[in-house]
């Protein structure tokens with residue numbers, strides 16, 4: 608049995624760092640484990656242009672504790688009115704690494720998102736031309752579509768037609784949750800990849816409902832049936848360069864989660880690598896962990912791989928019930944469980 612694992616330092620290709628006091632509290636958890644992260648732009652107001660993204664990047668860097676080496680990679684929140692030239696310029700100037708498509712109303716702070724992809728056709732044409740990645744929250748929002756089917760219906764109605772029209776567009780299908788999502792990405796061209804969260808590898812939809820309603824297992828897209836979780840585990844651990852690490856760590860105050868209308872999002876940043884590695888070990892695929900965590904993402908984004916190394920040790924890692932932040936508490940993923948690996952730095 609391996610007792611320690613040293614790999615190239617990983618990156619997180621999908622994270623919510625929030626802003627203000629919450630940013631101050633959570634950024635260290637991401638910066639401790641990851642060299643870089645694709646930072647989601649769903650603030651209020653959203654990060655929709657170069658000036659907002661530059662200012663947000665400065666606030667993130669100011670919040671990173673001294674001595675930690677962390678590079679935030681910024682994204683542009685697309686709306687029906689995004690100017691294609693702003694996106695082109697932001698990418699050329701190195702402010703935007705990617706742009707983010709939130710279907711309007713699909714998730715937290717997506718009200719200003721895109722109501723119909725036809726409205727951002729000009730932006731997407733520019734992105735296909737310059738090789739800029741489109742990050743996609745892949746769910747339709749229509750009230751007539753069952754919540755558990757929203758990802759699959761998004762593939763049929765939005766993503767597949769979009770890629771037929773713009774076959775060069777680089778797309779990261781984010782936080783995939785279904786067997787259909789896995790199959791779509793596997794059968795698409797090299798310009799299509801996906802991120803997978805730790806929670807969708809660990810839990811199925813029962814986790815939200817067993818023994819009572821469990822708001823800390825609720826995130827979007829919502830966890831699906833067991834067969835989908837198993838398909839995601841196979842995809843993540845098989846060594847395919849199309850799948851890589853994106854935690855979707857999404858902190859919400861405990862009281863906002865434990866509410867009659869609780870927020871969607873799981874805060875997994877503090878023990879993200881320990882959580883993923885448990886899955887790879889259970890699948891007998893520890894050898895595939897470095898590719899998923901540290902190599903496939905930079906390759907897809909055309910960025911250099913990190914030179915630094917990190918080590919995980921086989922040791923009990925007790926996850927606390929809650930973590931203080933912004934005058935409140937956050938309940939981390941795996942709260943009160945003991946994980947079998949510990950991040951050693």
Ligand SMILES: NC(=O)N[C@@H](CC(=O)O)C(=O)O
Pocket residue numbers: 623649714715744825826827828855857858871872873
């Ligand atoms: N994943 C979530 O459940 N929530 C995210 C938004 C998102 O990534 O969809 C958030 O910002 O809280």
Ligand SMILES: [Zn+2]
Pocket residue numbers: 714744781782827828
């Ligand atoms: Zn999302």
Ligand SMILES: [Zn+2]
Pocket residue numbers: 621622623647855857
């Ligand atoms: Zn997210």
